[in-house]
Amino acid sequence: MLSPREKEIAAAYTRGDNYQRIAAHFHIAPSTVRTHLATIYRKLGVSSKIELLKALEGEQPKSKSSEEQATLISELALSLEEAISRERALSEVLSIISRASGDVQEVISAVLGYALELCDAQYGILFAFSPEKGFKATYIKEIPLAFQTWLSEQGWFHVNPNTGLGRMASATDIINIADVRMEEIYRHGDPLRDATANLGGARSFTAIPMVSKEGLIGAFTIYRQQLRPFDDKSLQLARIFADQSVIAIENARLVSEIGNGRDK
Template sequence: MSPDEILSPREIEIASAYAQGDTYQAIAARLGIAPSTVRTHLATIYRKLEVSSKLDLHSRLGGALPTSEMLTDHAAVISELALSLEESLRREQALAEVLRIISRSRGDIDTVMSSILGFALDLCEAEFGILFEHGGQGRYAASHTRGIPEPFRDWLDTQGIFTASPRTGLGRLATSHAVVNIYDVRAEEIFQTDDPLRYATAMLGGARSFVAIPMMSGDSLVGAFTIYRQSVRPFGAQATTLAQTFADQSVIALDNARMIGALRQEAPPA
C-alpha cells in the first residue's frame, strides 16, 4: 500500500514536512498544534509506514517499499527509539551550531540570542521564550524574545524595567538562583491575586507550563532564560537540562558582546 492509502491527510502533511527538514516547532506553528503533538503524529507515522529513520521516511513517501517488516508488538518501540535517536542527533547539531554562531557573531547579540532561543524552543518543545536581564533586587527587563504572543510582548515593552514580586517565578529565581519549574502558572495561588506579571504571563501570553533558568556569571545573577508552553505539559529533566545549556551559552554570548563592545570603544579612531 502507498503512504496515501495508509496515512491520513494530516499525517501525510506532517510526514512530508518532516522528511523535507522542517522541525517540530516549524510544523507545529504552521498547523496550529503543539510541538509534542507533531512528535506523537510522527511516532504513529513511523509505525504505520514501517520506517526507522527520516531517510527511510523520505524514501517511503517517494514510493519505495518497506525495507523490512516490523513485528506489530515491536513497532511502537522501534518508532520511539528511532525518533529519540534523531532528536539526540538534532540536539548535538543545534548545540554545535549555537557555538558557531557565538564565535562568529562579532558582538551581534540580537542575532545570537534569537538563534539560541529558537533552538531552545524547538528542542524543548516550547511555544515561546524570553531572556530577561536582571538588574538586581528582583528587577528585570525583557531584552530578547522569540515566538512571544504580541499582547504579552507589548505589555513587557510598556513595563520596561520592572520588579518581580517574590512569589512569581522570576522573583523566586532572583532569591534562590536556582531553576524554577512551574507545572501550571494558573494553578498557583498567586494567579488568584492581582499580581501583574503572573496575569500578563497567563492571560496575555497564554502560558501554562514554564521553566526559568538562572543565568549566572560567577556568583552573580545576570538574567533568567525562560521558556513557556501554552498547554499544561510540565518540563521534564531532559528539557530543563537543555534549557540550562542554552542559558549558559547565552551568558557566554553576552560576555563576548560586552568584551567586543569594550574593545571597540578603546580602539583609536582610524
C-alpha cells in the first residue's frame, strides 16, 4: 500500500527519528514529512506510532468503524495544521530576528505573541536575570494591568527559592506548575506567588531558562488563567521561543557593540 519513499519515511519515524532528521536525510521540508506521515497513517488505518510499527512488521490493524476512521482522519488533519502553523510561526520569528537590526523590543514582542498563540496561553513575560540584582520583568505581552503595575513597582527583585522562578534559576531547567494556587508557597503568602495568582489571575504556569554562553540571563514565562497544565508539546514550543529570545538579545548586543566600535 505504501510507496518506496513512504516506506522509508515510516521506517525512520518508527525508529525514533523526528521530522527534522527525516527531512534532512531525504532533503525535503519537515512539513512534507508530516504530509507523508498523514498519508501513511490513512493508508494503513493506524492512529499511533506503535500501530504503525506493528503494521510495518506485517500485523494487520484492527478494523475500525467508519466513525472511528472519520475521527482519526480529522485528528490527523488538525495535528497537521497545528504543526504547519508552528513551523510558519518559527520561520516568521527567524525572519523578524534577521530584519530587526538590533531592535530587541520588536523581536521579543513578536516572539511572546507567537508563544501565547501557539501555546494557547493568556499572557507572557520575559524576565531579565542578574546574579546580584535578581529578576526584572523586561518584556510583557497581554499581562493584566494590576500584575503589570506590581511588577513595574518591584523593578529588580530577588525571589524565594521555592517560587517557580527560584526553582528554575537553581536547576537551570524548565519548571512546569500545574496549579499555582495549590502549592504551599501560595498558602504562605509569598509576594510574587500572591501577585501571580491574585493580580495576574494565573492558574497554570511554566518558566523556561534563557541561557547564553555567560550562563542564565533570564526566564521566559507563560501563563494560563484556567487550570490547564502545559503539556510536553507546549513546553517544547516554549523552550524554542525562549531560545529565539536569547538569539535576539545576543544579536542586539552584537549590533550595539559594532555600532559603538564605529563611533570610536
